[in-house]
Amino acid sequence: MRKAWRVIGMAVTAGMLTASVAACGASSGGDAPANRLVLYNGQHEQTTQALVSAFEKQTGIQVTVRNGDEDQLAEQIMQEGSRSPGDVFYTENSPALMKLAGQHLLAPVDKATLAAVPSADSSPAGNWVGVTARISALVYNTNALKPSQLPTSVMDLANPKWAGKLGIAPGETDFQPIITSIADTHGSAAALAWLKGVKANAGSHIYPDNETLTSEVNSGQVEIGLINHYYWYRLRAGLGAGAMHSALHYFAPGDPGYVLNVSGAGILASSTHQAAAQKFLAFLISAAGQRIIAQSDSFEYPLRPGVAANSQLPPLSSLHPDPADTIAKLGDGSTALQLLQQAQLG
Numbered sequence: 001m002r003k004a005w006r007v008i009g010m011a012v013t014a015g016m017l018t019a020s021v022a023a024c025g026a027s028s029g030g031d032a033p034a035n036r037l038v039l040y041n042g043q044h045e046q047t048t049q050a051l052v053s054a055f056e057k058q059t060g061i062q063v064t065v066r067n068g069d070e071d072q073l074a075e076q077i078m079q080e081g082s083r084s085p086g087d088v089f090y091t092e093n094s095p096a097l098m099k100l101a102g103q104h105l106l107a108p109v110d111k112a113t114l115a116a117v118p119s120a121d122s123s124p125a126g127n128w129v130g131v132t133a134r135i136s137a138l139v140y141n142t143n144a145l146k147p148s149q150l151p152t153s154v155m156d157l158a159n160p161k162w163a164g165k166l167g168i169a170p171g172e173t174d175f176q177p178i179i180t181s182i183a184d185t186h187g188s189a190a191a192l193a194w195l196k197g198v199k200a201n202a203g204s205h206i207y208p209d210n211e212t213l214t215s216e217v218n219s220g221q222v223e224i225g226l227i228n229h230y231y232w233y234r235l236r237a238g239l240g241a242g243a244m245h246s247a248l249h250y251f252a253p254g255d256p257g258y259v260l261n262v263s264g265a266g267i268l269a270s271s272t273h274q275a276a277a278q279k280f281l282a283f284l285i286s287a288a289g290q291r292i293i294a295q296s297d298s299f300e301y302p303l304r305p306g307v308a309a310n311s312q313l314p315p316l317s318s319l320h321p322d323p324a325d326t327i328a329k330l331g332d333g334s335t336a337l338q339l340l341q342q343a344q345l346g
Contacts (some may be wrong), residue, residue, distance in 0.1 A: 001036055007235050008023075010017070012075075014047070017240070018087040021029065021144055022306060027065035027295070033100065034059070034273060034275070034276060034283070035060060035061050035062060035086045035276065036062050036064070036109060036276070037061055037062070037063045037064070037088060037272065037273055037280060038063075038064045038066065038086045038087050038088075038278060039052065039063050039064065039065050039066065039083070039086075039087065039089075039090060039280070040068070040073045040076075040077065040086045040088065040089045040090070041065050041066065041067045041073075041090050041130055042067075042068060042069060042070025042071075042073050042089075042090065042091045042092055042096065042173075043070075043090050043091065043092055043263060044092075044296075044298050045065075045067050045296075045330075046296065046298075047292070047293060047296040047297070047298040048067075048090065049065065050292050050296055051128070051283070051284065051289055051292055051293070052065060052282075054292055055279075055280060055283045055289075056286065057183070058283070058288075059248070059276075059283075060155070061199075061276050061279065061280070062226050063280070066086070069173070069248075070092055070093065070096040070173055071096060071173055071333075072092040073089065073091075073096070073293050074089070074091075074096040074097075074099050074100055076104055077089060077100060077148055077268065078099075078104060078105065080270075081105075081244070081270070082270045083086070083270070084222065084268055084270050086268050086270075086271070087195055087268060087271040087272075087273050087276070088265060088267055088268070088271075088277050088280055088281070088283075088294075089106075089128075089265065089266050089267075089268065089278045090263075090264075090265040090266070091173065091263060091264060092134075092173060092261075092263050093126075093173050093174060093177060093263065093325075094130075094177075094261070094262045094263075094264055094327050094330055095176055095177065095180075095330060095331060095332050095333030095336075096173065096174070096333070097123065097128045097264050097265075097266050098123075098264065098327070098330075098331055098332040098333075099332040099333065099334075100268075101113070101123060101125060101127050101128065101266070102332055104133075104269065105268060105269055105270070106127040106128055106266040106267060106268065106269055107127060107266075107267040107268065107269045107271065107274060107277075108121075108126055109123070109126055109127060109128060109129050109266070109267065109278070109281055110125055110278050110281070110282065111126075112159065112282070113129055113278070113281050113282045113285060114126055114129055115165070116129075116282075116285045116286070117129060117130050117131075117285050117303040117304055117305075118130070118303065118305070120265065120326065120327070121133065121261075121262050121264075121303050121327070122327070123264070123266070123327065124327060124328050126265055128264045128265060128266030128305050129264055129265060129266070129281055129284070129285055130262045130263070130264045130285075130327075131203045131262075131263050131264055131265055131284050131285060131293070131303060132262070132263045132293055132298070132300035132302060132303055133261065133263070133303055133314075133316065133323060134174075134228040134229060134230055134256060134258055134260075134261050134263070134300050134301065134303040135228065135229045135258070135261075135301075135319055136174070136226065136227070136228055136229075136249070136258060136261065136321075137227065137228070137229045137232075137248045137249060137250050137251075137258075138150060138224055138225070138226060138227075138248070138249040138250075138251070139213075139214050139217045139218075139222070139224065139225050139227050139232050139246050139249075140217065140223060140224045140225075140240050140246060140247060140249055141218070141220050141222075141223050141245055141246050142225045142245055142246055142247050143220060143245050144165075144220065145223055145224065145275070147249065150219070150224070150249045151251070152251060152252040152255070153251055153252060153255045153256075153257065154178065154182065154194075154255055154256060154257020154258075155182070155186070155194060155200050155256075155257070157194075157197070157201065157226065157257075158193070158194045158196075158197025158198050158201065159197070159201075160197075160200075160201065161299045162201045163200065163201045163203070164199040164201070164203055164205075165201070165222065165223040165224060166198060166202050166205065166222065166223070166224055166225070166226075167202060167205035167206070167207060167213050167216055167217060167221075167224070167225040168198055168199075168202045168205070168206055168207070168213070168223035168225065168226060169206070169208065169209055169210045169212070169213045169225075169227075170195075170199075170206065170340060170345040170346065171208060171209070171346070172209060172210050173333070174210060174228050174261065175226070175336075175340075176333045176337065176344065177261050177325070177330050177333075177336070178226065178256075178257055178259055178336055179191055179195065179335070179336035179340065180325075180329070180330050180331060180333065180336045181256040181257070181259050181322055181324075181325050181329075181330070182194055183335055183336070184256070184324065184325075184329055184337065185256040185292050185322070185324070186256070188335065188339065191333055191339050191341055192339050192342055192343060195339055195340065195342075195343035195345060196343050198226075199343055199344070199345055205221075205222045206345075210228065210231045211231060211234075211235075212226075212229045213225040213227060213231075214227055214231040214232055214235050214246070215235060216245060217246050218235060218239075218243075218245055218246040219245070220245065222299055226257070228261065229299070229313075230298065230299035230300055231312075232246065232247075232248050233299035233312060234297055234298075234299055235301075237297055248284075249254050250319065250320075253273055253320030253322065254320060254324075255320050255322060256322055256325075257319045258319075258322055259321055259322060259325050260319075260321040260325065261329075261330075262303070262327065263300065265280075265281050265284055266281075267288055268323065270336045285304050286304075287304065287306070287307055289301070290302035290303070290304040290307040291307055294307060294310055295310070296309060299312070301313065301316045332343065
């Protein structure tokens, strides 16, 4: 699900597509058809707008941004097929891109662009490029729990000891890679049993998004929740450190719940603006583009070597996600979606 960060008083309308046309930084050349792009954006709206504005200023290429949930945008692109008005698809997680790649709806990315980030963080077939990384973690209420009381494995969350204490946001696309990782490690039957266990433990604490889940943990309405790391940092940035009553906890190294998720971007094979689209992808992983991300309120890890992440984050090299969770193994999310439906969570 896309994340438009909710400063106090700002409402997030999930599942609805909104369109905004960014101001063109070009002169007369910006009106030429070759100087236009339509970006389907499932990433954070504010950070994406900052990237788009900088790209327009640098290149003179005008970008129309269509924001939405990445799964819904992927479905829309598949329905539109060769008639899609879109040129670029920018997502929070890799499964949506892998789904389009499996339908042969993405074009090859320039080799120089792919070479700018680690190959393990982009499409195995070279038809989308990784842009940033995020890590799954537990957020816990520090007034209710001590670090020594926290589970070391994601599998422990299905233990009845967490009944009434656990919150989840199963509709989030961020949740899917964790399910896939568990199924890959323990099998689909075990993953389904886990889902049923966490659903029972969550009870009424099932939330529409991870912003709400993180806020509810921080306020003490629920004790723990499974999120990606950046939600907690963004809440702290919004509320201030003095208002934080929560902290992050990472599972044991290599645990299937300790997942590195990749945000990426691909070019639609049907795009009639291939050259401009290639320039946009190159900008996303350029040093300038990656610094915009690092300096934003996104709190994600830039994938380009040599570009430092926000100084508030622990170094990515100090974290130990499951090494088995390759882009290929996380796949297109279909296994996770099937299991969510079977558990009546999707």
